[in-house]
Amino acid sequence: MKVATKPNGIEMDKRKVSVIALFTLLCVSAAAYWLYSTVLSNPKDNLPQFMSARYGVLDPADNSWRKPTPAKADAAEPAGFKICADNDSTTDNKVFLLAVCSVPGKAGGSHSDSGTIELYAIDRSKPQFTIVSALTMEGFGSFGNPGTVKIIQLGTAFFGFQIEGGGVWQGVSIGTTVVYVPYKDTFKEALVIRSAYNDEGRLDCENCADQITELERTLEIKPDGQADMYPIQINEKSKHLGKQTSNAYWARFDKDSWRYIYPKELERESGNQE
Numbered sequence: 361m362k363v364a365t366k367p368n369g370i371e372m373d374k375r376k377v378s379v380i381a382l383f384t385l386l387c388v389s390a391a392a393y394w395l396y397s398t399v400l401s402n403p404k405d406n407l408p409q410f411m412s413a414r415y416g417v418l419d420p421a422d423n424s425w426r427k428p429t430p431a432k433a434d435a436a437e438p439a440g441f442k443i444c445a446d447n448d449s450t451t452d453n454k455v456f457l458l459a460v461c462s463v464p465g466k467a468g469g470s471h472s473d474s475g476t477i478e479l480y481a482i483d484r485s486k487p488q489f490t491i492v493s494a495l496t497m498e499g500f501g502s503f504g505n506p507g508t509v510k511i512i513q514l515g516t517a518f519f520g521f522q523i524e525g526g527g528v529w530q531g532v533s534i535g536t537t538v539v540y541v542p543y544k545d546t547f548k549e550a551l552v553i554r555s556a557y558n559d560e561g562r563l564d565c566e567n568c569a570d571q572i573t574e575l576e577r578t579l580e581i582k583p584d585g586q587a588d589m590y591p592i593q594i595n596e597k598s599k600h601l602g603k604q605t606s607n608a609y610w611a612r613f614d615k616d617s618w619r620y621i622y623p624k625e626l627e628r629e630s631g632n633q634e
Contacts, residue, residue: 406489438462456482464504474499475506495547502527531562551620570602589613
C-alpha cells in the first residue's frame with residue numbers, strides 16, 4: 361500500500377509558479393483581445409473602406425469620394441460624396457452616427473434638383489463595421505446642394521441629425537429644418553418645420569418694405585434632467601405688413617409615434633400630420 365506524502369517545498373513552489381504563469385497568460389490574452397476589439401470597433405478605422413466601396417475613389421483635392429462620371433451625365437448628377445457629419449452619438453460611445461452628403465455637379469442643375477444626404481448609425485460594440493440603421497437617397501436642398509447637417513443631442517443618451525435645406529421658388533425663398541432619429545433599422549422623420557420664408561423676390565414694386573413677409577425659426581434643445589427625451593423649443597421671429605412679432609413654441613417627444621408632437625399653433629404647415 362502506497363503511503364501519501366506531503367509535497368515538499370520545491371513542488372509547492374512549482375505549483376505556485378504554474379498558477380501565476382497561467383493567470384498572467386489569461387490576463388495578457390484578455391488585454392490583447394480587448395485592444396484588438398477596441399481597434400476594430402472604431403468606425404473611423406473602417407470608414408475609408410466603406411466609403412470607397414459605396415461612393416467610389418477618394419479625391420484628396422477636396423476629400424470627396426467619386427465614381428467615374430458618364431459622358432452624358434444628367435445635369436443634376438452629383439460630382440461625388442463627402443462625409444458631412446460624424447460623431448459618437450451616445451454617452452457610452454456604443455453608437456456612431458455618420459452623414460454623407462452629395463457634392464453638386466459642375467453642370468449645376470436647377471432649383472428643382474435636390475442634393476442627397478445619407479444617414480447611418482454604426483454599432484461600436486461589435487468588432488466589425490456594423491450598420492444598425494440607415495437611410496439613403498434622401499433628397500434635400502436645391503441646385504444639387506443638399507444643405508447642411510449636424511448631429512444633435514436629443515436626450516440623456518439619445519442623438520439624431522438636424523438637416524437644414526431650402527431654395528427659391530418663384531421669387532419666394534423657403535427654408536426647412538428636419539430632425540431625423542434612429543428607429544429600428546432606419547431613421548425616422550421626427551420633426552419638420554419651415555425655418556425661413558421671404559417673399560420679397562415676387563413683389564413687383566420699388567418700395568415694398570411694408571408688404572414683405574419674413575419668417576425665421578430656430579430650434580433650441582432644452583435639456584431636462586428628468587426626461588429621457590428633451591423637449592425642443594421653436595423660436596420664431598416674423599414680419600408681416602410692417603409688424604414684427606416673436607414667439608416660442610414647444611415640441612415634446614412622443615415615444616409611441618417616435619416623433620415630436622407638433623405645436624398646435626403651427627399644425628397647418630406641419631410635415632408631421634397624419
